[in-house]
Amino acid sequence: MIRISAFKSLDPMAxxxxxxxxxxxxxxxxxxxxxxxxxxxxxRKSESYIQKHPFSQIPAYEDNxxxxxxxxxxxLHIAEKSVLLLPKExxxxxxxxxxxxxxxxxxxxxxxxxxxxxxxxxxxxxxxxRKAGAIEAAQRRLSQLANxxxxxxxxxxxxxxxxxxxxxxxxxLGPSDLFMMLPAIVTYVQRCEARPAFQKAxxxxxxxxx
Amino acid sequence: MIRISAFKSLDPMAxxxxxxxxxxxxxxxxxxxxxxxxxxxxxRKSESYIQKHPFSQIPAYEDNxxxxxxxxxxxLHIAEKSVLLLPKExxxxxxxxxxxxxxxxxxxxxxxxxxxxxxxxxxxxxxxxRKAGAIEAAQRRLSQLANxxxxxxxxxxxxxxxxxxxxxxxxxLGPSDLFMMLPAIVTYVQRCEARPAFQKAxxxxxxxxx
Numbered sequence: 001m002i003r004i005s006a007f008k009s010l011d012p013m014a015x016x017x018x019x020x021x022x023x024x025x026x027x028x029x030x031x032x033x034x035x036x037x038x039x040x041x042x043x044r045k046s047e048s049y050i051q052k053h054p055f056s057q058i059p060a061y062e063d064n065x066x067x068x069x070x071x072x073x074x075x076l077h078i079a080e081k082s083v084l085l086l087p088k089e090x091x092x093x094x095x096x097x098x099x100x101x102x103x104x105x106x107x108x109x110x111x112x113x114x115x116x117x118x119x120x121x122x123x124x125x126x127x128x129x130r131k132a133g134a135i136e137a138a139q140r141r142l143s144q145l146a147n148x149x150x151x152x153x154x155x156x157x158x159x160x161x162x163x164x165x166x167x168x169x170x171x172x173l174g175p176s177d178l179f180m181m182l183p184a185i186v187t188y189v190q191r192c193e194a195r196p197a198f199q200k201a202x203x204x205x206x207x208x209x210x
Numbered sequence: 211m212i213r214i215s216a217f218k219s220l221d222p223m224a225x226x227x228x229x230x231x232x233x234x235x236x237x238x239x240x241x242x243x244x245x246x247x248x249x250x251x252x253x254r255k256s257e258s259y260i261q262k263h264p265f266s267q268i269p270a271y272e273d274n275x276x277x278x279x280x281x282x283x284x285x286l287h288i289a290e291k292s293v294l295l296l297p298k299e300x301x302x303x304x305x306x307x308x309x310x311x312x313x314x315x316x317x318x319x320x321x322x323x324x325x326x327x328x329x330x331x332x333x334x335x336x337x338x339x340r341k342a343g344a345i346e347a348a349q350r351r352l353s354q355l356a357n358x359x360x361x362x363x364x365x366x367x368x369x370x371x372x373x374x375x376x377x378x379x380x381x382x383l384g385p386s387d388l389f390m391m392l393p394a395i396v397t398y399v400q401r402c403e404a405r406p407a408f409q410k411a412x413x414x415x416x417x418x419x420x
Contacts, residue, residue, distance in 0.1 A: 054358045055316055055351065068304045072311035077304065094278045094287065101282035104315040106265055109322060126339035133336070141265065148264045 002027065002034040004074075005053075005060045006208060009040070015209050016202060019071040020059040022168045024201035026075045026161060030082035038208060072104045072165060079161035086161055099155040099162030107145060108169040110138040115172050135178055146184040153191060167192040212237065212244040214284075215263075215270045216418060219250070225419050226412060229281040230269040232378045234411035236285045236371060240292035248418060282314045282375060289371035296371055309365045309372030317355065318379040320348040325382050345388055356394040363401060377402040 004027075006020040020036075027034050043049055044056040052060040053069040061068040061077075068074045079086035079096075087093050117127040117134045145166075148155070155162045170189050173179035179186060192198065214237075216230040230246075237244050253259055254266040262270040263279040271278040271287075278284045289296035289306075297303050327337040327344045355376075358365070365372045380399050383389035389396060402408065 050357075055312065055354050057316070066300050066304050069308045070311035070315065072315055073304075073308040076307060076311075090276045094276050094283075097286060098279045098283040101280035101286075101314060102265065104311060105280065105282055105318060106267070108315060109319040112319060113323070124339075126336045126343070129334075129336035130340065144265050147260075 003062045005037050005039050008038040021205050022071040023059050023074045025164050026078040028197035028200045075161050095156045096160045096162045103165035110141050111169050114138040146182045149184045149188050213272045215247050215249050218248040231415050232281040233269050233284045235374050236288040238407035238410045285371050305366045306370040306372045313375035320351050321379050321382050324348040356392045359394045359398050
């Protein structure tokens with residue numbers, strides 16, 4: 001039995017954007033059933049939750065008594081179980097693993113910094129002064145990604161675990177000019193979000209907050 | 211044959227801190243020999259390099275014709291080859307993979323943002339205004355990490371691939387007050403850096419710039 005943790009309550013702005021969605025999506029693509037445990041902010045600070053997740057984040061994941069944390073690691077684990085999200089062929093597998101880490105360590109940090117100045121604290125003086133620099137840093141990495149995605153449907157030949165992590169990060173760019181100016185990335189995100197497994201994952205996630 | 215790319219020339223400030231060191235370290239721990247290809251800034255922008263590394267970064271890695279990029283993915287691949295860095299037992303393996311992604315997506319982004327305001331652009335007005343916030347964000351994650359490292363030698367029972375990625379990120383905190391105020395982390399980094407494989411990796415890295 002697979003069990004994941006998710007937020008018991010969630011600010012409407014954050015609904016649909018939390019990392020449990022990545023894990024739900026990977027599980028839906030792999031047609032694996034799972035159970036959700038909703039945890040409060042207070043419960044996340046408890047010793048028993050910290051044993052499952054040292055950073056008190058969402059999601060924590062349990063599969064037959066084996067515990068994982070960090071959405072990247074969980075999606076990799078699901079991909080290793082199901083083969084649908086991680087091809088067996090050596091170069092394709094190498095590329096998927098490379099793109100998984102690229103999503104988390106090359107793209108996600110610049111997206112997060114952009115989000116901070118654009119959406120989270122746009123009125124702070126430091127954010128106003130930093131905005132151009134944060135956009136430039138994000139644009140540099142995103143244009144390299146757009147270059148790769150030209151004439152490609154997915155990061156590697158077939159849809160994979162890397163597309164889940166990459167799409168979940170890119171969605172945070174929101175309706176910004178930065179995002180809209182990169183049509184190859186907009187189309188890619190729309191293509192990934194159109195997948196039935198994403199829609200199912202999102203519906204299950206949103207059901208907790210309706 | 212294993213081949214990695216490294217910087218042909220490197221600012222003295224950056225020497226010892228680039229991501230090829232993570233990969234060299236994993237290779238030394240695994241007692242795998244490798245060849246280094248030094249590439250210039252211009253060569254990294256070439257089409258042939260971009261085919262190996264879509265973000266023109268260092269390192270790119272090739273193992274018998276199979277190409278990887280992103281140090282996290284490369285270290286995972288080496289760990290999968292050698293078993294010394296990634297235990298076979300299910301929970302230990304799950305924990306190592308979880309900590310690998312935690313190093314890259316939970317710790318490294320806050321370390322990078324701290325580096326930016328502390329070392330890279332300390333005199334910019336936005337950085338001066340942001341500094342307290344960047345320290346607070348880093349401190350929050352680092353104190354959770356320190357909490358985990360209390361009474362532990364390594365992230366998981368034995369030294370693993372996760373310790374390589376985590377140490378390489380934490381080293382960037384440099385001689386800052388933020389770092390020094392977390393003795394559990396200072397001791398952990400020193401313990402990891404004292405390993406002969408780290409010393410060998412560093413010597414080979416530095417040899418290119420002497």
